[in-house]
Amino acid sequence: MATSTVLEMRDVSLTYHPPEGPVPAVRGVNLSVGAGEVVGVAGESGCGKSTLISTVLRLYPKNATVEGEVLIDGEDVFQMKWNRIRAVRWGEAAVVFQGALHSLNPIQRIGKQLAEPIFVHDKGATEASAAKKVRELLDQVGLPARHANAYPHQLSGGQKQRIMIALALTCDPKVLLCDEPTTALDVMGQAQILDLLKGIARDRSMGMLIISHDLSVLASNCDRISIMYAGRVIEQGVASELFAEPAHPYTRALMGAFPTIGDAGSRYAPSGLPGDPPFPGDLPSGCSFHPRCPIATVECESVDVGLLPVGISRQVACIHVNQEVVAS
Ligand SMILES: Nc1ncnc2c1ncn2[C@@H]1O[C@H](COP(=O)(O)OP(=O)(O)OP(=O)(O)O)[C@@H](O)[C@H]1O
Ligand SMILES: [Mg+2]
Structure with a gap:
């Protein structure tokens, strides 16, 4: 990538510790955002998107445990002293929180x-x-x-x-993290806000991470996409390639859930997925997706592969996806 990396997550995990037992909400995520680049993260409700964002500025509960490294312009957030964290918040990285438009002071x-x-x-x-x-x-x-x-x-x-x-944007951050920035808006409003965000990222050479449970929202506005399931990234790659040829069965199902108007011949016809995503405190064995997966085999009940390179610029966590599937 030609641009410099402003945000890099290396093997990041976060576990909540409520009285009922540990909840590993984010598990070993690797992700990077370059200056002027827009990266999207998509996945169903509860897959750990907001938790992932909370690691960047250490906005998680005190008793949560974290592992890995979150580098903002090369500096590890997990190693920072609190006065440095305070300066980094807003100054280096800023967050548009989920549902935040309701938190403006009304008076x-x-x-x-x-x-x-x-x-x-x-x-x-x-x-x-x-x-x-x-x-x-x-x-x-x-x-x-x-x-x-x-x-x-x-x-x-x-x-x-x-x-x-x-x-x-008030303090000219290098990285902007947007958690579901368009959920409360109609379709036209969504398109305008995403257009605006993309323009800002390009104009200011700012790295931007946009979170959404709605994959269609990210389709035409991101350079790269990561798909999350049960706290893990299960597929990531260049946005246009990933949308043209989704490789992981979960990504295919997510895409099938958002039909394209006028695209009657879509290969990813609206289908929905059986069942619910697993609770991170009680994950299935092997691949977390196997109980809902249309192509799961016995092997998937015990093997959890993690991301494997597929083609030139794609990574997929599935033992059934081979090099030929995505010939990018
Ligand atoms: N403070 C907390 N204590 C314990 N568990 C939590 C806490 N916050 C979140 N969780 C759990 O962590 C998991 C991931 O939650 P998170 O809010 O990151 O999901 P999300 O992908 O942002 O979902 P949504 O699309 O609904 O916003 C969920 O199972 C949630 O119940
Ligand atoms: Mg969320």
């Missing part, structure tokens, strides 16, 4: 809410410089400057989501 004007992190991170900021930055941020997310005077209830869902993105 504070948008401009004031956008200015707050500017004052926290830039001790030299003045009222005038912060107001100028707020205007620039609103412009970047496609909103008129007058919205600085609005209260959240005066904005639509899509406009509020744009404000959340502007908030995350």
Whole structure:
């Protein structure tokens, strides 16, 4: 990859420890994001997407245990002291949280809410410089400057989501992590927000990780895609290639769940998957997907292969996918 890597996850695992017993929600994830690159992570509810994001800025519960390395511009987040973590949050990496558009302060004007992190991170900021930055941020997310005077209830869902993105950009982070940034929006709103995010990543040479349970949302906006199942990445590769030729049976099923309008001859016809994803505290033996997999064999009940290279730029965790399936 020509661009420099701004976020790299190496063999990252996170286990929650509720009283009922350990919940290994993320297991050995390897993933990287380059400057100006948009990487998508997709998977069903509960597969560990938000947990994965929480590792980047150490936003997980105190008693959770983590393993591996999360490097932001080469610096391991897990090894940072707390004052360094505080500077890295917003400054180096920022998160647009799942459902965050509902967390804007209802009794504070948008401009004031956008200015707050500017004052926290830039001790030299003045009222005038912060107001100028707020205007620039609103412009970047496609909103008129007058919205600085609005209260959240005066904005639509899509406009509020744009404000959340502007908030995350206040301190010019190198990496932006977006957790389901479009769930609350209609189809047009979703397309506009994703377009906006992609444009921001390119303009600012910012690395962007976009999480969604809806694979179709990521289709035309990501450079690379990782598919998660039961805390693991089970397939990853170049987005266009992965969508053209999904290799893992789970990816195929996920794609089948999102029919393309006008594509009556799709090979991945809407089908849905039998059963539910497993609870990470009680995983099946072998490949976690085998109880729901249409091509599972006896071997799959005991073998858990992890990601294997398939073709030039694809990795797939399935013993039944061979080199010929994806001749990229
Ligand atoms: N604080 C916690 N303590 C114990 N278990 C947790 C905690 N937070 C999440 N989990 C469990 O970890 C697993 C992964 O949760 P996570 O929120 O990362 O999923 P997700 O992929 O983001 O799902 P969704 O698409 O619904 O947002 C789930 O089984 C969840 O119940
Ligand atoms: Mg989530």
